[in-house]
């Protein structure tokens with residue numbers, strides 16, 4: 616079976632948004648959050664409270680099989696809670712990579728299906744919508760201009776589903792995406808434009824969500840969404856927000872520099888590949904913010920956990936009840 620290449624659209628998507636909206640006040644503040652935290656050596660982050668984030672899943676389907684079952688969505692939420700609470704330590708790969716085991720951290724962030732909709736009515740946290748559109752993409756084929764209102768995120772022309780208040784819910788759209796596993800919108804600046812509010816959230820392909828059902832190897836353990844939530848809470852890929860090379864960095868002091876994406880699975884037996892190494896240190900393996908197969912994405916580091924918690928006390932603070 617040919618390998619299904621994972622491709623995350625977060626950086627090209629945000630770059631397109633940024634170049635389009637910077638005159639309209641939307642400025643991505645990820646670098647500023649991280650730079651600030653780095654300056655403070657991220658020591659001021661409090662881990663006592665468990666943050667609980669309500670999610671709404673908007674299933675937008677054309678073919679019946681894209682209208683995934685609730686059990687698959689529940690499996691996804693279960694797997695997010697395992698990943699963010701560092702409950703993968705029994706995985707045998709950790710006995711082969713002790714450095715990674717030592718660095719892996721409980722973020723003390725949890726997720727649950729929204730119980731009330733924006734009007735205060737009871738909900739199961741899942742919306743379903745038939746669309747005549749066969750597939751979606753985050754940006755246009757040519758030019759660096761995003762679709763202003765991305766069809767999947769808008770009920771205009773009866774194609775997609777409008778976001779629920781993006782300051783109070785994590786909105787996740789599930790649909791058929793063109794050649795992409797998923798993409799997220801980075802956290803907003805202090806004064807995001809209305810368009811930025813309307814598009815905030817994550818889109819995941821219906822074959823990369825949850826477990827069982829339509830989830831297909833190697834993206835079949837719900838970790839596309841773990842990775843995208845990392846971005847949504849301000850994390851970069853381990854090689855930084857560029858397309859690769861040793862100049863960019865993810866700004867995390869407990870993660871060695873890395874040239875580009877690592878794929879498939881690590882070699883095992885504690886061995887590292889030199890392919891993506893920069894001058895100092897071997898790149899981490901098993902990290903969620905890389906391109907490993909789902910079965911080999913297992914951990915966030917302490918600095919990543921701090922950066923995400925920092926985001927939940929600043930630009931995304933309305934998401935969690937204080």
Ligand SMILES: [Zn+2]
Pocket residue numbers: 623624625842843846852
């Ligand atoms: Zn990504």
